[in-house]
Amino acid sequence: MKNFYDCVPELSGFVIFDLETTGLSPQEDSIIEISAVKVRGNGITEEFSTFVNPGFHIPEIASSVSGITDEMVKDAPGIEQALSDFTVFISDDVLVGHNIINFDLKFINKEMTALWGKALPNDYLDTLIMARRYLPELQSRSLESLSGHYGISYAGAHRALCDCKINYEVYKHLIEEMRHPSQAALAVVSCPECGNLLKKREGKFGTFWGCRSYPECKYTRNSV
Numbered sequence: 001m002k003n004f005y006d007c008v009p010e011l012s013g014f015v016i017f018d019l020e021t022t023g024l025s026p027q028e029d030s031i032i033e034i035s036a037v038k039v040r041g042n043g044i045t046e047e048f049s050t051f052v053n054p055g056f057h058i059p060e061i062a063s064s065v066s067g068i069t070d071e072m073v074k075d076a077p078g079i080e081q082a083l084s085d086f087t088v089f090i091s092d093d094v095l096v097g098h099n100i101i102n103f104d105l106k107f108i109n110k111e112m113t114a115l116w117g118k119a120l121p122n123d124y125l126d127t128l129i130m131a132r133r134y135l136p137e138l139q140s141r142s143l144e145s146l147s148g149h150y151g152i153s154y155a156g157a158h159r160a161l162c163d164c165k166i167n168y169e170v171y172k173h174l175i176e177e178m179r180h181p182s183q184a185a186l187a188v189v190s191c192p193e194c195g196n197l198l199k200k201r202e203g204k205f206g207t208f209w210g211c212r213s214y215p216e217c218k219y220t221r222n223s224v
């Protein structure tokens, strides 16, 4: 994984994506909606959105968050077709999303590995890490909190395509934070390899700094 967080990423284009799922566990739950927007220059040029039929009843708790019901996905493609269409749409673009390292990419890579024996090869940039790095003073860095912080409308949230568009607005603000980092942001201790934050961990030989992206990133250094 690439470090996009130490200086402003000069991306000529990228894709912002988001999923809706039947629950919070990438191991046990399934994808029911995949949406993405393609960004070129200063705006969104293409949209992608599909429901996914998970092949089982969507729990009420999941329907109550996203509003997606069994009825809405009954004629939708299964995960194989949906992911195949998604990979054509994203091509080799860098993928941008909120909390994608710990959530969305885990769902997608579980399915891709089961279907085709490999994970998505695309580089990715997680706006949650951007927010951790450049807005360390915020109590919450959910998409909703960041929207509130920047005065972006959160209407229609929790449906994937709408979340992509909200995320794009948040991304543009976060890029401005990167251009003019605060003193607090400059004091954040980050991983030189992937750009995520480091945190103190306890090991056999005492305390050390480890990357928050572990196990994806295995960077460590001695605690001093």
Ligand SMILES: [Zn+2]
Binding pocket: 191, 192, 193, 194, 195, 196, 211, 212, 213, 217, 218, 219
């Ligand atoms: Zn790292």
